[in-house]
Amino acid sequence: MSEHDRHNEPRRNEAGRTRNRGQGDRPRQYSQSAPGQRKRAADPARLVAFKVLREVSAKDAYANLVLPKMIREHQLEKRDAGFATELAYGALRSQGFYDAILSTLVDRPLSELDPAILDALRLGAHQLLAMRVPKHAALDETVSLARAQIGAGPSGLINAVLRKVSLQEPEQWVAQLTAATTSESEKLSIEHSHPDWIVRALRGALIAHGREATELSALLEADNLAPVVNLVALPGLGTVDAALEAGAEPGTLVVDSATYKHGDVARVPGVREGTIRVQDAGSQLVARALANVELPVPGEDTYWLDLCAGPGGKAALLGALAVQRDARLTANEPTEHRARLVEQSMSAVPGDFWMVTTKDGRDYGTEEFAGDYDRIMVDAPCSGLGSLRRRPESRWRKQPRDIPELTSLQGELLSAAFSAVRVGGVIGFVTCSPHMAETRLVVEDFLKSQPNATLLDTGAAVNAVALEGFPASGHELAGGSTAQLWPHVHGTDAMFMAIITKTA
Numbered sequence: 001m002s003e004h005d006r007h008n009e010p011r012r013n014e015a016g017r018t019r020n021r022g023q024g025d026r027p028r029q030y031s032q033s034a035p036g037q038r039k040r041a042a043d044p045a046r047l048v049a050f051k052v053l054r055e056v057s058a059k060d061a062y063a064n065l066v067l068p069k070m071i072r073e074h075q076l077e078k079r080d081a082g083f084a085t086e087l088a089y090g091a092l093r094s095q096g097f098y099d100a101i102l103s104t105l106v107d108r109p110l111s112e113l114d115p116a117i118l119d120a121l122r123l124g125a126h127q128l129l130a131m132r133v134p135k136h137a138a139l140d141e142t143v144s145l146a147r148a149q150i151g152a153g154p155s156g157l158i159n160a161v162l163r164k165v166s167l168q169e170p171e172q173w174v175a176q177l178t179a180a181t182t183s184e185s186e187k188l189s190i191e192h193s194h195p196d197w198i199v200r201a202l203r204g205a206l207i208a209h210g211r212e213a214t215e216l217s218a219l220l221e222a223d224n225l226a227p228v229v230n231l232v233a234l235p236g237l238g239t240v241d242a243a244l245e246a247g248a249e250p251g252t253l254v255v256d257s258a259t260y261k262h263g264d265v266a267r268v269p270g271v272r273e274g275t276i277r278v279q280d281a282g283s284q285l286v287a288r289a290l291a292n293v294e295l296p297v298p299g300e301d302t303y304w305l306d307l308c309a310g311p312g313g314k315a316a317l318l319g320a321l322a323v324q325r326d327a328r329l330t331a332n333e334p335t336e337h338r339a340r341l342v343e344q345s346m347s348a349v350p351g352d353f354w355m356v357t358t359k360d361g362r363d364y365g366t367e368e369f370a371g372d373y374d375r376i377m378v379d380a381p382c383s384g385l386g387s388l389r390r391r392p393e394s395r396w397r398k399q400p401r402d403i404p405e406l407t408s409l410q411g412e413l414l415s416a417a418f419s420a421v422r423v424g425g426v427i428g429f430v431t432c433s434p435h436m437a438e439t440r441l442v443v444e445d446f447l448k449s450q451p452n453a454t455l456l457d458t459g460a461a462v463n464a465v466a467l468e469g470f471p472a473s474g475h476e477l478a479g480g481s482t483a484q485l486w487p488h489v490h491g492t493d494a495m496f497m498a499i500i501t502k503t504a
């Protein structure tokens with residue numbers, strides 16, 4: 001326990017208690033002013049954001065899991081919940097940029113600062129540089145939060161440093177921090193707050209998938225925007241009509257989808273019942289493309305396998321499509337608790353049409369399953385560089401050294417699927433990453449090692465299930481094509497897909 005934790009634990013409890021609202025039978029008060037303009041005691045939003053940052057840095061927690069829990073615990077009203085989300089997510093995403101600024105203002109390496117102080121500084125910097133919070137409010141509120149949560153001593157340092165942060169606009173900070181470097185990737189890394197290796201990997205990915213390196217800034221910018229909530233109505237089970245009546249807007253990329261911008265999505269009719277589900281439009285497209293693509297050797301189309309199904313987003317959509325086609329889906333997920341999530345996500349799909357298994361996906365490569373399946377989804381574990389928008393802290397946690405292990409597993413899962421698919425059946429190899437090593441190279445290596453494997457025209461298969469006006473996504477490779485979606489082009493996660501068939 002740090003020095004600050006030791007003497008501040010009781011204060012934090014007290015602050016949390018007195019700042020709670022919604023207690024007793026008092027009617028809820030809705031404030032007309034921004035959190036920064038209210039009385040200090042009535043500002044639980046910053047406290048929630050601070051606690052989220054603490055959980056993320058001290059316990060390796062995932063912000064997207066901790067934040068909703070904290071919002072519930074502190075009974076934040078909608079406006080405060082929005083403020084806390086923007087503050088916590090923004091401070092986490094832009095951590096690299098803020099740390100670069102703070103390093104110039106603190107007289108020791110940031111790693112030697114108490115982590116709680118560093119988190120408070122990041123929150124203050126985000127309010128000052130990226131939110132429309134008045135300067136004095138950003139400073140005063142952050143300092144008083146720090147005083148209550150960390151102690152009076154550090155609040156002096158926090159005040160002094162944040163005052164200096166506030167002296168320049170973000171563009172001026174970027175100019176100052178990048179003045180000494182000639183490396184383009186390093187500049188972009190600071191300006192868009194991505195680790196340098198990810199900037200370089202994304203640049204390589206754009207080129208590998210047939211796009212222009214000049215799009216890199218737009219891609220990095222898109223990674224820093226909160227994604228809109230996308231909904232899918234499970235075919236035959238739900239309809240988007242009720243969601244549209246509840247304020248959702250029709251999706252523009254894929255059929256039976258909608259976007260929702262009005263807060264608590266659980267209020268949308270069908271969401272609690274599981275017939276309408278939250279799912280990125282890119283995920284919807286790849287699942288539909290696999291189900292829809294014509295089998296190169298027609299015949300049986302009854303047994304479908306989702307080899308890496310947890311937590312079950314694509315499995316739910318594939319399961320609903322399987323019902324319409326009188327097919328049967330096996331959704332496999334080796335991690336027990338994620339396999340339970342798959343069951344939950346499929347709860348609206350009639351049970352006769354699907355089952356969940358908990359094998360290592362590579363076990364489907366054994367003789368026991370050889371040639372058993374007509375369509376197989378391999379949504380392989382990957383770096384997740386395609387969904388940085390969703391997990392604000394993830395870019396700082398990932399390391400280049402994580403990639404080789406993932407690519408080996410991806411290749412092994414693809415080989416197992418190839419053994420389990422029948423001749424003339426199809427495999428959809430998918431990653432939520434555009435990284436060349438996790439996309440093109442896995443597919444190229446596999447095709448080289450497997451003369452009986454052929455890449456189909458995946459771009460055409462994705463375009464076939466997309467709504468009119470969808471920007472074309474195919475990129476030619478080995479006589480077929482792969483599809484790569486992009487946040488800055490399609491507004492989806494950067495989902496990759498290659499549809500492969502077995503010719504003999």
Ligand SMILES: C[S@@+](CC[C@H](N)C(=O)[O-])C[C@H]1O[C@@H](n2cnc3c(N)ncnc32)[C@H](O)[C@@H]1O
Pocket residue numbers: 283307308309310311312313314315332333334335338359360361362379380381382413432
């Ligand atoms: C990218 S996620 C799949 C997302 C899922 N298809 C969806 O749409 O919700 C990859 C999944 O593969 C699982 N996984 C990890 N190792 C695996 C293995 N050896 N065999 C099969 N699945 C594995 C992970 O637990 C994770 O749930």
